[in-house]
Amino acid sequence: MQFQQLQYFVAVAETRHFTRAADLVHVAQPSLSQQIKALERELGADLFLRARGNITLTDAGEALLPLARRILADADTARHEVQELVQLRRGRVRLGATPSLCTGLLPDVLRAFHDRYPGIRLLIEEGGSHDLVRELARGALDLALIVLPLPTPSPALTTVELLREDLVVVSSPDAPKPGRGRRTVRVADLEGERLVMFRHGYDLRELTVAACRAEGFEPDFAVEGGEMDAVLGFVRAGLGVAVVPRMVAARSGGGLRVTPLARPGLHRTIALAHRSDVAPPRAARELQRMLLER
Numbered sequence: 630m631q632f633q634q635l636q637y638f639v640a641v642a643e644t645r646h647f648t649r650a651a652d653l654v655h656v657a658q659p660s661l662s663q664q665i666k667a668l669e670r671e672l673g674a675d676l677f678l679r680a681r682g683n684i685t686l687t688d689a690g691e692a693l694l695p696l697a698r699r700i701l702a703d704a705d706t707a708r709h710e711v712q713e714l715v716q717l718r719r720g721r722v723r724l725g726a727t728p729s730l731c732t733g734l735l736p737d738v739l740r741a742f743h744d745r746y747p748g749i750r751l752l753i754e755e756g757g758s759h760d761l762v763r764e765l766a767r768g769a770l771d772l773a774l775i776v777l778p779l780p781t782p783s784p785a786l787t788t789v790e791l792l793r794e795d796l797v798v799v800s801s802p803d804a805p806k807p808g809r810g811r812r813t814v815r816v817a818d819l820e821g822e823r824l825v826m827f828r829h830g831y832d833l834r835e836l837t838v839a840a841c842r843a844e845g846f847e848p849d850f851a852v853e854g855g856e857m858d859a860v861l862g863f864v865r866a867g868l869g870v871a872v873v874p875r876m877v878a879a880r881s882g883g884g885l886r887v888t889p890l891a892r893p894g895l896h897r898t899i900a901l902a903h904r905s906d907v908a909p910p911r912a913a914r915e916l917q918r919m920l921l922e923r
Contacts, residue, residue, distance in 0.1 A: 632704065634668040635697040637661045638676060642694050645684045716911045721750040724916065725761040725773035727832055728857040730899065733876030734774070734792075738923050742916050749912050757830040762786065765904055771913035774920075776832040777898040788900040791920060795875045796836075796895040798888045801867040806886070813891040817844045823851035823869035825860050832897065837872045840895055861885065 640650035651658040674689035758775040798814045808814035827834040841848040851869035865884040878887045903909050
């Protein structure tokens, strides 16, 4: 019994017409008829009752039809799975992330992904959540790690919460301790402190400024406009203090004093986003799974 014969049999069973079935499977009608007859000889039973202008299934044909459909479906699944595996040997994943997540969350996950799928190129784009959402919408990214809530909710995106991360205050060990030396710092204690502040468009900038205003004061910037590495460098140099994610502070190495924020503190919610109308490629879905299971 040949796989092709089962394809021809199902085509005739569904169209109840040999010529239309031949057109459906892109083969000459005589060839299709010969293969059906060969299948019937092998099975030792007629599969069709052939009356002029009327093709019906015999009992043997009725018994074979669901089995043939299942075999064809399983073959199609097997082909699809193999193709998916081939895609994980080569290809690319376009991932967007905020700079702080590139520093804190991604290195370990991307290393694990690269070790498992060395043939997949990882294309990383850093940016604020607003910019990343725009890049997702225009199809320039497969996935993006963004900070919730979004300034403008997008119904075209599917988001899955990944983690809720605490923010901490970092300062130079050579500078006076923020918050008058207490073990934790309140947001109100940042009044009078010189802050090293991120550039416009950074989620952390908006979050920190909003928290200060909620306490009734405008933050005082010693330096502003930097990216994450620049901000940490300015803090090490003693130019001021900064509010950064705990993961970033933990991975920043020496030269920084880390002080937690007193309850309720400041937090941010990280989510993984992709377009709702387009399924991410297979390799991107695998990276998505590793991020969710990290």
